[in-house]
Amino acid sequence: MNRTLRLLRHLTWWDLVAQYFGSWVGLLWNVVLPGLVIVVYLAVFELSPRFQFGGWEAVGGYGVNLVAALLPWLLFQEGVSRAANAYVDQRHLLTQVPVPAALFPLANVASALVRHGVGLAILFVILMASGIRTGALWFGLLGVLPIVLLLTCACGLLAAAATVLNRDVSPTVGAAMLPLFFTTPVIYPPHVVPEALRVVMDLNPLTPVVVAYRDLLVTGRLPLPGGLLWSTAVGLVLLALAAIVVRRVGPELAERL
Amino acid sequence: MGQLTARGVWKRFRLRKEAGRPASDHWALRNVDFTVPAGGALGIIGSNGSGKSTLLQIVAGVLKPTVGEVTTQGRVVAILNPTAGFHPDLTGRSNIRMLASLHGFSGPEIEKKIPAIIEFSGLDDYIDQPLRAYSAGMMIRLGFSTASHLEPDLFVVDEVLSAGDLAFQRRAAGMARHLRSQGTTLLVSTHALGDLATICDRLMLLDRGEVRAEGSAEEVVASYLQRVDAEGGKIARGAPLVAGLRPTAPTGGVRIVGVTVNGHRDPDLVESGSGQPLEILIEYEAAEPVDDAVFRVQFFRNDGLFVHGQNTVRNEVDVGVLQGRGVARIRYESFGVLAGDYYVAVGIWPDEYRSYTTGEAYDHRPSAAILRLGAGRELGGGVAAIPCTWTIDKEPAAEPKAVDDAG
Numbered sequence: 001m002n003r004t005l006r007l008l009r010h011l012t013w014w015d016l017v018a019q020y021f022g023s024w025v026g027l028l029w030n031v032v033l034p035g036l037v038i039v040v041y042l043a044v045f046e047l048s049p050r051f052q053f054g055g056w057e058a059v060g061g062y063g064v065n066l067v068a069a070l071l072p073w074l075l076f077q078e079g080v081s082r083a084a085n086a087y088v089d090q091r092h093l094l095t096q097v098p099v100p101a102a103l104f105p106l107a108n109v110a111s112a113l114v115r116h117g118v119g120l121a122i123l124f125v126i127l128m129a130s131g132i133r134t135g136a137l138w139f140g141l142l143g144v145l146p147i148v149l150l151l152t153c154a155c156g157l158l159a160a161a162a163t164v165l166n167r168d169v170s171p172t173v174g175a176a177m178l179p180l181f182f183t184t185p186v187i188y189p190p191h192v193v194p195e196a197l198r199v200v201m202d203l204n205p206l207t208p209v210v211v212a213y214r215d216l217l218v219t220g221r222l223p224l225p226g227g228l229l230w231s232t233a234v235g236l237v238l239l240a241l242a243a244i245v246v247r248r249v250g251p252e253l254a255e256r257l
Numbered sequence: 258m259g260q261l262t263a264r265g266v267w268k269r270f271r272l273r274k275e276a277g278r279p280a281s282d283h284w285a286l287r288n289v290d291f292t293v294p295a296g297g298a299l300g301i302i303g304s305n306g307s308g309k310s311t312l313l314q315i316v317a318g319v320l321k322p323t324v325g326e327v328t329t330q331g332r333v334v335a336i337l338n339p340t341a342g343f344h345p346d347l348t349g350r351s352n353i354r355m356l357a358s359l360h361g362f363s364g365p366e367i368e369k370k371i372p373a374i375i376e377f378s379g380l381d382d383y384i385d386q387p388l389r390a391y392s393a394g395m396m397i398r399l400g401f402s403t404a405s406h407l408e409p410d411l412f413v414v415d416e417v418l419s420a421g422d423l424a425f426q427r428r429a430a431g432m433a434r435h436l437r438s439q440g441t442t443l444l445v446s447t448h449a450l451g452d453l454a455t456i457c458d459r460l461m462l463l464d465r466g467e468v469r470a471e472g473s474a475e476e477v478v479a480s481y482l483q484r485v486d487a488e489g490g491k492i493a494r495g496a497p498l499v500a501g502l503r504p505t506a507p508t509g510g511v512r513i514v515g516v517t518v519n520g521h522r523d524p525d526l527v528e529s530g531s532g533q534p535l536e537i538l539i540e541y542e543a544a545e546p547v548d549d550a551v552f553r554v555q556f557f558r559n560d561g562l563f564v565h566g567q568n569t570v571r572n573e574v575d576v577g578v579l580q581g582r583g584v585a586r587i588r589y590e591s592f593g594v595l596a597g598d599y600y601v602a603v604g605i606w607p608d609e610y611r612s613y614t615t616g617e618a619y620d621h622r623p624s625a626a627i628l629r630l631g632a633g634r635e636l637g638g639g640v641a642a643i644p645c646t647w648t649i650d651k652e653p654a655a656e657p658k659a660v661d662d663a664g
Contacts, residue, residue, distance in 0.1 A: 010358040018344050096342030097359050098318030251321035
């Protein structure tokens with residue numbers, strides 16, 4: 001277990017390093033890119049008063065509401081998309097060093113988590129500066145973040161293993177992200193969704209999570225536990241499925257690549 | 258530490274469905290059983306496709322056996338392919354750090370090892386360049402240097418010892434011996450049989466996934482070469498395995514009608530002896546006039562070694578115009594090649610080199626005959642029988658000194 005965690009740490013580190021290696025900014029891109037996303041969205045939506053978010057109960061402008069929900073979404077999207085290619089991209093290592101198969105996609109998720117942390121730190125500073133202070137509710141992330149991670153790891157592992165079996169999976173995952181993004185209430189508040197479409201949004205396990213982020217960081221209230229339980233349940237089922245697939249595909253990875 | 262045991266290892270690969278062929282199973286290893294005691298060294302030899310690499314990948318833990326099990330003790334470090342798991346975008350130095358960290362070394366431990374690794378690889382000038390700037394040979398050097406410095410209890414090396422330039426091959430073999438003297442167990446596969454014999458105390462011969470022989474280096478190498486010879490003989494009757502000689506279909510013009518070696522016309526096998534006369538007759542037929550054709554004979558040993566060749570251009574023979582039938586004759590008064598089986602290749606070519614490299618012969622018989630030469634020990638060893646004489650000059654002997662045994 002100890003060795004596995006150490007290997008995961010090393011793989012994550014080299015994933016962070018290798019992505020931008022040789023570029024002038026190097027490792028700092030991991031800070032610059034999330035920072036840029038946040039700053040651009042805030043600048044565009046906060047500086048134009050036309051954009052209103054939510055309605056009567058909303059706190060903060062459109063920009064902060066968007067960014068608070070965007071961060072967990074980006075963690076999921078980036079983690080799963082990169083994990084989908086984990087084995088194919090790292091075949092040079094996989095066919096050389098015996099590392100437990102699950103660690104490669106998990107390292108991609110972990111490096112996405114690092115960038116997520118950077119994003120949260122930047123958002124924290126911006127919220128403080130703009131007077132939106134939810135205080136102890138920030139600690140609520142300790143409960144919500146693990147659920148995002150659970151979903152990301154489960155989908156990432158599944159996508160990675162499936163990509164080895166069939167190379168069509170990786171682009172399919174990329175294509176699925178767009179509809180998923182728009183059925184998750186990131187750029188709009190949940191209550192604007194028409195009744196007929198609401199079931200789609202409610203079944204999406206990411207919905208409770210991004211709403212919870214927004215509640216905790218901007219609106220300043222505790223998220224409802226029901227939705228988060230649904231997300232957790234879906235996450236656990238997907239993880240169990242991933243465990244079965246990885247167990248079956250894992251030993252044959254090197255020869256299938 | 259370092260002991261290695263394989264028990265009844267079978268490995269199956271599923272071959273994917275292709276156009277016109279259904280999916281099928283390929284057994285790369287069949288019931289492979291062996292033990293290498295801690296500190297021992299086992300070399301694996303066998304032709305391409307015999308299962309060497311699969312076996313090494315299983316020992317390294319990268320592949321899982323379909324049936325059976327492999328147990329290892331201690332830290333297993335393997336070099337399974339020339340790129341050694343390196344990342345193409347990272348520099349040599351970063352790649353050393355990455356590989357070492359994945360083998361469980363901490364940052365400070367790695368930094369301590371890096372100077373020795375760089376020194377051994379001889380890549381000081383390139384170590385901070387990204388790997389994609391490296392040549393294949395440089396990558397092999399870096400991979401071997403890194404892996405050999407990771408304090409392996411079991412060191413698994415696939416083919417790398419026979420790659421790289423000659424100087425590095427020597428250093429690598431030296432390093433392998435050094436590791437052994439430190440108690441590291443070695444599992445090595447290579448085509449460089451000479452290196453294996455100096456590194457390994459035991460060899461194992463794999464053939465189509467099965468262990469055909471295991472024992473001392475001399476026994477197994479002898480058995481391997483025998484197989485290669487047998488295989489070579491088989492090939493000679495079909496398409497011969499002669500290095501550098503794969504002509505396309507004859508272009509015509511002049512046709513070889515028959516080849517006579519020492520009086521035997523179109524023989525399979527001609528037996529003779531070292532230093533004996535050898536005469537080869539090439540009967541030709543030219544349907545239309547052909548100017549300046551080149552007659553060529555060549556001798557190849559069954560491992561592909563080009564032993565000797567001669568042609569009419571080198572010998573400054575004026576061939577002139579060929580038309581109709583005729584015979585070209587080459588005679589060696591004393592064929593000074595030592596014992597062995599040799600392919601006799603005979604051809605008629607438009608010119609000396611250009612057509613030879615493109616393989617466009619008027620006509621060509623890569624294996625016109627097999628020449629089996631016998632030779633006594635007195636003619637020497639190797640390929641060439643070269644007449645020589647010895648003299649030994651002794652200084653006048655001094656008086657034997659009386660031994661004072663009085664005490």
